[in-house]
Amino acid sequence: MDYPDALNKLIESFMRYPGIGKKTAERYAFHTLHRFENEDIADFIDSLHRVKEEIKPCEQCGHLTDDSTCVICKDTRRDQTKILVVETSRDVIVIERSRSYDGLYHVLDGVIAPSEGIGPEDIRIKPLLERLRNDDVKEVILALNLSDEGETTAMYINRLLEKTDLLCTRIAYGLPAGGNIGYADVVTLHKALEGRKKY
Amino acid sequence: MKVKSIALSGFRRIEAMQLDLHPKLNIIVGANAQGKTSILESLHALALTKSHKTISDGDMIKTGHETAEISAVCDFDGREASFIITLSKTGKKVKYNRIEMRRLSDYIGRLNVVMFAPEDLELIKGGPRERRRFIDLAIGQVDKPYVHHLSRYRKLLKERNEILKSMQKDNKFDAISLDVVTDQLVHYAAKIVERRKAFIDDLSKRLPQKLSMLAEDDPTLSVRYAASVDSDLETVFKQKRTFDIRRATTTIGPHRDDCVFLFDAKPLIDTASQGQIRTVVLAVRLALIDIIRDVVEKTPIILLDDVFSELDQVRVKRIIEQLYGDAQVLLTATDLRGIDVTTLQEHHIITIDDGQITGVDKHGRQTL
Numbered sequence: 235m236d237y238p239d240a241l242n243k244l245i246e247s248f249m250r251y252p253g254i255g256k257k258t259a260e261r262y263a264f265h266t267l268h269r270f271e272n273e274d275i276a277d278f279i280d281s282l283h284r285v286k287e288e289i290k291p292c293e294q295c296g297h298l299t300d301d302s303t304c305v306i307c308k309d310t311r312r313d314q315t316k317i318l319v320v321e322t323s324r325d326v327i328v329i330e331r332s333r334s335y336d337g338l339y340h341v342l343d344g345v346i347a348p349s350e351g352i353g354p355e356d357i358r359i360k361p362l363l364e365r366l367r368n369d370d371v372k373e374v375i376l377a378l379n380l381s382d383e384g385e386t387t388a389m390y391i392n393r394l395l396e397k398t399d400l401l402c403t404r405i406a407y408g409l410p411a412g413g414n415i416g417y418a419d420v421v422t423l424h425k426a427l428e429g430r431k432k433y
Numbered sequence: 434m435k436v437k438s439i440a441l442s443g444f445r446r447i448e449a450m451q452l453d454l455h456p457k458l459n460i461i462v463g464a465n466a467q468g469k470t471s472i473l474e475s476l477h478a479l480a481l482t483k484s485h486k487t488i489s490d491g492d493m494i495k496t497g498h499e500t501a502e503i504s505a506v507c508d509f510d511g512r513e514a515s516f517i518i519t520l521s522k523t524g525k526k527v528k529y530n531r532i533e534m535r536r537l538s539d540y541i542g543r544l545n546v547v548m549f550a551p552e553d554l555e556l557i558k559g560g561p562r563e564r565r566r567f568i569d570l571a572i573g574q575v576d577k578p579y580v581h582h583l584s585r586y587r588k589l590l591k592e593r594n595e596i597l598k599s600m601q602k603d604n605k606f607d608a609i610s611l612d613v614v615t616d617q618l619v620h621y622a623a624k625i626v627e628r629r630k631a632f633i634d635d636l637s638k639r640l641p642q643k644l645s646m647l648a649e650d651d652p653t654l655s656v657r658y659a660a661s662v663d664s665d666l667e668t669v670f671k672q673k674r675t676f677d678i679r680r681a682t683t684t685i686g687p688h689r690d691d692c693v694f695l696f697d698a699k700p701l702i703d704t705a706s707q708g709q710i711r712t713v714v715l716a717v718r719l720a721l722i723d724i725i726r727d728v729v730e731k732t733p734i735i736l737l738d739d740v741f742s743e744l745d746q747v748r749v750k751r752i753i754e755q756l757y758g759d760a761q762v763l764l765t766a767t768d769l770r771g772i773d774v775t776t777l778q779e780h781h782i783i784t785i786d787d788g789q790i791t792g793v794d795k796h797g798r799q800t801l
Contacts, residue, residue, distance in 0.1 A: 353607075
């Protein structure tokens with residue numbers, strides 16, 4: 235038997251989220267029905283609208299912001315000579331939380347994936363090159379995922395920068411904190427040995 | 434290694450089947466098209482994740498079924514291990530000891546099989562694709578990194594071809610994309626070609642002795658790797674760059690390589706008789722058993738699909754003698770006429786009809 239129309243619609247809406255199946259969607263819908271006060275619902279609706287209306291990419295780095303430029307780009311105390319290149323805005327947040335970097339960012343919004351037809355023009359490589367014309371920038375740090383496409387994209391950007399006097403570096407790959415060598419996979423160990431440092 | 438039991442569901446014409454195997458010899462008897470070959474094919478697919486025939490994985494799924502599942506419990510010198518492969522129209526999943534292996538290269542090579550089948554003649558008579566398939570499946574059994582390199586190569590090849598196509602069409606990709614992907618492709622191509630050459634050399638050295646067991650007066654058999662690039666890969670890829678852009682595809686590399694079987698250093702396809710070709714492919718499989726045994730230090734499971742009907746008694750006897758020892762053998766036959774059962778010691782005779790087991794005759798002492 236089907237639920238009444240309004241409940242059905244709500245269940246279907248929840249099911250549009252990644253990782254949410256029918257059962258979870260039903261739980262969320264019933265929770266909304268029984269536990270939410272009118273103001274909870276108004277808040278929910280408001281934030282759904284606001285996220286679409288207010289959040290947009292920063293004009294400079296592509297990181298998500300509710301202004302024309304993001305808080306990182308606006309912050310003049312940050313090191314303006316370094317740009318760290320990442321795939322997504324989430325990566326920026328994670329790196330910021332680690333408090334291990336004080337330069338600028340550039341979000342590519344994806345990676346080059348020839349088999350899916352995603353080329354250099356489809357991600358934010360051109361805006362990166364424009365930013366690099368600025369004389370202040372001395373170093374580009376590549377912090378892309380260690381996936382096949384991440385590698386291809388890193389190699390691509392490195393190739394573009396070869397002829398400039400910019401320093402192009404990439405973050406090290408290796409064991410995670412608390413990582414156990416005995417449980418590490420072959421690729422990680424290979425990269426960790428390749429990127430070893432003098433003590 | 435021995436397969437103790439195997440279970441199939443939705444595989445070929447078999448709805449569901451459970452079968453305990455004898456650790457030495459299993460003779461599967463039944464009329465044509467009753468499912469004898471399917472049992473051998475299922476073990477091949479379980480071990481190597483592919484059929485021994487050049488078909489797509491989906492063709493192994495029974496009509497009307499979404500998936501086919503093959504599972505087996507095996508014995509490795511007293512240590513038990515389980516294998517499961519689930520084939521579906523969208524892909525395949527493998528489990529080793531009930532743990533899903535996300536990379537096939539972590540799975541392939543744990544269970545080794547060598548299959549003798551009528552389709553083996555394609556190794557000589559078929560095209561380069563059949564020979565590359567043979568080489569890749571064979572090396573994959575003994576060299577895990579090879580499986581990984583091959584899958585990286587295939588993906589990069591697909592990417593390079595997409596880039597080449599787009600360079601003619603919409604210019605979505607530029608020359609730098611092409612070079613970046615080519616660099617990676619060449620890296621894996623070099624590893625693949627080097628490994629294949631070593632395998633073919635090894636195989637070639639073993640062939641004359643194997644052939645002499647099967648035929649006294651045949652010429653000297655050897656095999657040579659025929660690479661599409663015989664000098665430095667990186668240089669040749671650079672030279673062929675413009676040509677590849679014009680042709681919108683990758684015209685050289687291991688995916689275009691071949692190997693040539695020779696009688697006294699001349700391609701045997703030109704001179705060999707049907708009977709000679711048959712013994713040559715048998716010799717190749719016998720040599721493969723030795724190659725696998727030398728690397729993994731265990732004898733692979735041996736699958737003989739209808740190979741005896743075409744051979745005379747003397748040769749059959751020689752093969753059986755060669756295979757005996759510690760090997761577990763599964764063989765199919767339409768009837769027991771070609772096989773002198775009385776000379777065989779321990780074995781099971783499994784009768785199959787319409788995709789179902791209709792009887793298991795146990796002969797000799799049960800070990801294991």
